[in-house]
Amino acid sequence: MMPRPLSVLHRVEEYPGTVTLQLGAADNQPLPAFLPGQFNMLYAFGCGEVPISFSSMAPADGRYCHTIKTLGAATGALTKLRPGDSVGVRGPFGHGWPVAKMAGRDVIIIAGGLGLAPLRPVIQALLNELNTTGNMRLFYGARQPSELLYRDELAQWSKLFAVQTTVDMADARWRGHIGNVNSVLTPSMFPSNSIALVCGPEVMMRYAIGELLKKQLPPEAIYLSMERNMKCATGHCGHCQWGPQFVCKDGPVFCYRDIQDWFHIREL
Amino acid sequence: MALVGSLTQHPFFRGMTMADLQLIAACGARKSFAAGDYLGREGHSADHFYLILRGQVSIEIYFPERGALRLQTLSDGDIAGWSWLFPPYRWRFDLRAQTSVDTIALDGCRLRAECDRDPRLGYDLMQRFAAIMTDRLQATRLQLVDLYSHHAGAGS
Amino acid sequence: MMNNNPEESYWLAADNLDHLIQALRQTGRQVIGPTLTDGAIVYDRIDAAEDLPQGWTDQQDKGSYRVARRSDNAYFGYNAGPHSWKKYLHPPRRQVFRAVQSNDALQFVAVDEPAQAMAFLGVRSCELHAMTIQGRVFGAESDYQNRRQHSFIVAVTCTVAAPTCFCTAMHTGPEVTLAYDLELTEVIDAQQHYFLVRSGSDEGERILSQLPLTASTAQHHAQRQEAVDRVRQQLETGPRHFDSSDLQSLLYRNYDSEAWDAIAERCLSCANCTLVCPTCFCTTEIDTTDLSGQHAERWQQWDSCFNADFSYLHGGSVRTSTRSRYRQWMTHKLATWHDQFGTSGCVGCGRCISWCPVGIDITEEINAIRKQESS
Numbered sequence: 072m073m074p075r076p077l078s079v080l081h082r083v084e085e086y087p088g089t090v091t092l093q094l095g096a097a098d099n100q101p102l103p104a105f106l107p108g109q110f111n112m113l114y115a116f117g118c119g120e121v122p123i124s125f126s127s128m129a130p131a132d133g134r135y136c137h138t139i140k141t142l143g144a145a146t147g148a149l150t151k152l153r154p155g156d157s158v159g160v161r162g163p164f165g166h167g168w169p170v171a172k173m174a175g176r177d178v179i180i181i182a183g184g185l186g187l188a189p190l191r192p193v194i195q196a197l198l199n200e201l202n203t204t205g206n207m208r209l210f211y212g213a214r215q216p217s218e219l220l221y222r223d224e225l226a227q228w229s230k231l232f233a234v235q236t237t238v239d240m241a242d243a244r245w246r247g248h249i250g251n252v253n254s255v256l257t258p259s260m261f262p263s264n265s266i267a268l269v270c271g272p273e274v275m276m277r278y279a280i281g282e283l284l285k286k287q288l289p290p291e292a293i294y295l296s297m298e299r300n301m302k303c304a305t306g307h308c309g310h311c312q313w314g315p316q317f318v319c320k321d322g323p324v325f326c327y328r329d330i331q332d333w334f335h336i337r338e339l
Numbered sequence: 340m341a342l343v344g345s346l347t348q349h350p351f352f353r354g355m356t357m358a359d360l361q362l363i364a365a366c367g368a369r370k371s372f373a374a375g376d377y378l379g380r381e382g383h384s385a386d387h388f389y390l391i392l393r394g395q396v397s398i399e400i401y402f403p404e405r406g407a408l409r410l411q412t413l414s415d416g417d418i419a420g421w422s423w424l425f426p427p428y429r430w431r432f433d434l435r436a437q438t439s440v441d442t443i444a445l446d447g448c449r450l451r452a453e454c455d456r457d458p459r460l461g462y463d464l465m466q467r468f469a470a471i472m473t474d475r476l477q478a479t480r481l482q483l484v485d486l487y488s489h490h491a492g493a494g495s
Numbered sequence: 496m497m498n499n500n501p502e503e504s505y506w507l508a509a510d511n512l513d514h515l516i517q518a519l520r521q522t523g524r525q526v527i528g529p530t531l532t533d534g535a536i537v538y539d540r541i542d543a544a545e546d547l548p549q550g551w552t553d554q555q556d557k558g559s560y561r562v563a564r565r566s567d568n569a570y571f572g573y574n575a576g577p578h579s580w581k582k583y584l585h586p587p588r589r590q591v592f593r594a595v596q597s598n599d600a601l602q603f604v605a606v607d608e609p610a611q612a613m614a615f616l617g618v619r620s621c622e623l624h625a626m627t628i629q630g631r632v633f634g635a636e637s638d639y640q641n642r643r644q645h646s647f648i649v650a651v652t653c654t655v656a657a658p659t660c661f662c663t664a665m666h667t668g669p670e671v672t673l674a675y676d677l678e679l680t681e682v683i684d685a686q687q688h689y690f691l692v693r694s695g696s697d698e699g700e701r702i703l704s705q706l707p708l709t710a711s712t713a714q715h716h717a718q719r720q721e722a723v724d725r726v727r728q729q730l731e732t733g734p735r736h737f738d739s740s741d742l743q744s745l746l747y748r749n750y751d752s753e754a755w756d757a758i759a760e761r762c763l764s765c766a767n768c769t770l771v772c773p774t775c776f777c778t779t780e781i782d783t784t785d786l787s788g789q790h791a792e793r794w795q796q797w798d799s800c801f802n803a804d805f806s807y808l809h810g811g812s813v814r815t816s817t818r819s820r821y822r823q824w825m826t827h828k829l830a831t832w833h834d835q836f837g838t839s840g841c842v843g844c845g846r847c848i849s850w851c852p853v854g855i856d857i858t859e860e861i862n863a864i865r866k867q868e869s870s
Contacts, residue, residue: 073592076601097600116596117784117791142489142809157601159594184487214487239482241409246437249397250411251486254478258350258416272490278481300807302780306835307633308798309777310805312827315834336750338819489810 072305074114074159077102079152080134086218088141089185090150091126094158095134102133107192108167108296108324111135112304114159115148122301122319123149124189125163128196135160138188138220164304165323168193168268169294174200176264180209181279183252183271187211187220189296189323190270198231208233208259212252212275216245251275253282261286270296277334280327293327314339342367345443349390351418351467359460362453363445370444372436378419379434385422387444391415394440399433407433411479421468423447504693505708506715509683512570512690513544515649518705519614522698524647527583528616529573534562536576538583541616548573555657555845558854568688571617571681574657575844579773580615580622584642585629587797591780594791610638614647618675620668621660621842623650625773627673631836632776647698650675654682654722659845661735661858667842669726677702680719691719735858739829739839745864746830750822754867758860759818761853766799768847768855769824774840775799800824825857 081093096102105111105125114120121143127136141150152158170193178197182190197207209228213219215238228234235255237248248255252275261267267283269276276295283293299311299318311318314333316325333339342364346352352360370389372378378389378396389396396419397409410432413419422430424447454461507515519526520542528541531548541547552565552573565572590606618626626643633639653662653669662668671678676699680691691711694700730736769775779798784791798805801820806813814820832840841857848856 073603073605074594076603114594114782116594116601117782117788119782120780140490146809157596159601159603184490186490212487214485218487237412239485239487243407243409245409248395248412248414249409251478251481253481254411254474255414257474257478258414260350272486274484275481275486278477298808299813300805303778307637307776308779309800310779310798312800312823312831315831317835332747338814338816339750339823 072161074112074120074161076157077135077160079154079156079158082152082154085138085220088150089138089218089220091136091138091220092149092152092158093130093134093136094160095132097157102135103163105135105163106167107170107196108189109163109165110189110304110323111137111160111162112164112301113137113139113145113149114161115145115152116157116159118148119143119145120159120161120302121145121149122164122304122323124296124323126188126191128192138185140185161304165319166321166325168296168324169266169326170196173197173266176266177262178207179261179265179267179283180207181252181256181267181269181271181283182209182211183275183279184213184218185220186269186271186275186296190268191221191224193268194228198228206232209235210252210256210259211236212255212271213238215240216247251278253278256282259286261288263287265292267293268295269293273298280334290328290331291326294324295327296323297325297330298323342369342443345392346390350416351390351471355463359463362460363450366446366449366453367443368446370442372440372442374436374438374440376436376440377433378436378440378442379422379430379432381430381433383430385420385428385430386447388418388420388423388447389434389442389444391417391419392441392443394442395437396440397435397437399435401433407435411475411482412437418468418471420447421472423451424465424468504678504680504691504711504716504719505703505706506711507679507690507692507706507708509568509570509681509688509690511707512547514706515677515692515702516541516544516616518702519616519647519649522612522614522647522702524612524614526614526616527580528649529571529576531562535560536562536573537578538576538580538615544570547617552655553657555659555849556854557659557848557856558851560849567683569655569681569683571651571679572655572683574655574660575619575621575846577771577846577850579771579844579846580618580626581629581773581776583613583615584626584639584646585633585776585797589795591793591795594793596789596791610642610645612645612647613642614649616649617679618648618650619653619844620650620671620673621662621665621844622773623648623671623673623675624665624667624842625844628774628836628838628840628842629776631838632774647702648675648677650678652678652680652719652723654680654726656726656730656733657845657849658733659735659848659856660730661733661737661843661845663727663730663843664735664737664739664858665839665841665843666739669730670723675699680722682715682718682722684718689715691715735845735856737858737861742839742861743830743833745861745868746826749864749868750826752864752867754860754863755818755822757863758821758855759816761855762817762821763853764801764803764817764820765852766801767850767852768857769799769801770797771846771850772828773842773844773846774828777805779805800827821855825860828857829861 077094126138302308306317306320399407828840
């Protein structure tokens with residue numbers, strides 16, 4: 072499958088090394104629609120290709136939005152792109168968050184670090200229907216205040232629904248919570264019809280899921296977005312296998328019920 | 340009675356007998372703090388622990404050259420303080436209100452005496468505190484591993 | 496496609512096998528078949544019957560493969576070698592696209608290789624199963640299926656089996672049971688040397704019509720059946736025949752088996768087993784640029800789950816230990832493959848046994864896991 076060349080239309084540095092890019096077709100042609108939780112393969116010229124989740128439903132005019140952190144050669148090249156530069160895009164791929172299952176239920180969203188990026192589209196989608204859905208609560212943990220994503224939007228969200236932000240470390244200027252995201256989760260109680268969406272480093276998800284199970288959330292009400300080495304994104308290169316699943320096409324979003332047998336096996 | 344009601348609703352006391360709750364309530368009093376007030380100070384005697392009803396409290400360590408470094412925060416529904424349980428019954432860290440804070444302050448000296456008199460109550464309370472310490476230790480360990488520095492975000 | 500009626504097979508003198516090769520070549524196809532190269536019987540271009548490894552066989556065992564002279568002049572008297580047909584249907588290395596960057600515009604150019612019309616001469620039943628399995632992996636719309644559909648299959652009934660073969664355990668042989676264009680059964684004894692040929696397709700029929708055939712007799716059919724029965728009996732009474740019906744649940748129960756530790760003590764993580772396996776399909780992608788920085792290429796090449804960076808995830812690999820890599824390979828092949836593609840990923844060809852430099856035998860390891868579980 073061939074990448075499609077798209078242009079960088081807008082670039083925001085979230086914090087040093089992490090940027091959010093808006094991509095669009097040079098000829099303004101509409102782009103294939105995507106669902107919250109799906110991802111694109113982004114190709115940096117000559118450097119390689121990496122899977123990056125859609126990080127916003129907006130702008131609604133058919134542009135794509137991706138938040139990228141510098142980790143290797145390809146992400147390093149992508150984060151250096153400037154408006155007007157080109158990038159190769161394949162997608163959308165994968166299964167996203169179970170939006171249809173959320174109607175009328177309390178939605179608990181637990182995000183860690185860059186894990187907020189794949190969750191932002193689902194938060195935006197739910198906000199559009201806030202009147203028809205139950206409560207939404209966001210628990211968001213980050214390394215330090217300067218590494219919080221989408222700070223303006225977080226401030227807006229906190230006026231509309233419960234947002235609990237916590238950081239691992241902070242100086243005196245930070246007035247919010249300090250501590251692991253699970254520690255702000257611990258005292259909370261969740262109604263029995265809740266559905267939980269978890270995204271962050273695997274270790275953080277492991278402990279968050281443990282906390283949710285302790286609070287009597289059934290495995291079928293817990294969804295998480297997994298990461299493995301994805302190269303082809305179509306289930307043909309074999310790299311992202313995780314037990315019987317291909318993370319690229321069977322995930323990246325999984326229902327915990329379906330993967331609980333594999334989740335705790337090491338080096339799977 | 341209002342105090343017993345508040346205790347009954349708190350998950351920390353879930354499943355306790357009314358007799359025990361009344362005994363504990365008798366050791367308690369509502370206490371509010373203004374932002375900046377200390378609930379406990381490192382080295383000072385730890386006579387109380389607090390049930391935070393509303394507000395945010397930080398656990399801090401004081402550096403001579405930098406001032407207070409906040410390590411963790413506690414808020415609504417959290418229990419603050421277990422130094423009253425163990426000799427030398429002194430606070431190990433500072434505990435300071437970050438906002439105005441409403442609490443139920445429980446008299447640790449009296450409760451300790453009750454626990455000595457009734458080891459069943461002592462064991463029950465110890466179990467409840469051990470669970471909180473375990474949660475707090477786990478959260479601290481997760482803070483230590485610097486989870487987010489190598490993570491790219493799921494699907495990325 | 497299938498034609499299982501022995502009455503519809505024809506008799507072809509062994510000396511006339513070259514007629515078949517020439518008839519195939521005249522259709523414009525490149526004929527690929529077995530040939531003796533560098534001490535092994537491999538698949539390569541065949542221009543005439545003399546390119547075939549006539550009179551040669553192989554002796555295989557754990558970690559061992561040697562070609563040897565046969566006492567007769569059989570053309571197909573050898574067993575599965577280091578190559579499989581996947582090198583033609585799922586090429587080891589291919590260019591995916593070229594990219595050109597100029598004046599801030601990025602352009603992608605697909606590299607489309609037209610599917611070369613090929614004829615595969617000497618496809619064993621286990622290998623036909625392997626093709627079907629890889630076809631399921633890549634799907635109906637894939638380049639793989641395109642190449643497969645453009646290929647003419649001359650299947651060969653197995654009348655020999657190596658000690659490493661276990662097709663009867665995996666239900667993939669020795670008789671040909673999947674679709675072919677032509678099927679050959681080679682019969683040879685002191686008096687005679689001939690092929691029974693039958694067609695399984697219209698194109699096979701057209702080739703047949705060009706060959707110097709005569710009608711087959713009941714005696715020929717009996718000789719054919721006797722040869723097939725002999726090899727089946729050899730396989731079913733051999734040391735590597737086993738009941739494979741519970742492999743999926745066995746492996747799902749045994750992720751933590753200590754047997755994996757014992758395998759890891761021997762396994763070199765060399766990836767030989769994945770390269771010789773006719774169903775292993777994993778690939779990686781390599782992106783390059785030229786010195787001008789304006790031209791980039793993407794290449795796809797075979798990869799292996801035994802390679803260190805196969806499971807690389809920014810910062811490290813998920814499977815760092817050899818134990819976890821062997822477990823991934825074997826559990827994928829025999830268990831998770833069922834969930835993914837509705838079939839086993841193993842056809843019992845035994846290549847991974849012969850070509851493992853330390854002689855790890857997948858059938859022995861299944862037993863080791865079983866034993867560990869019941870101990």
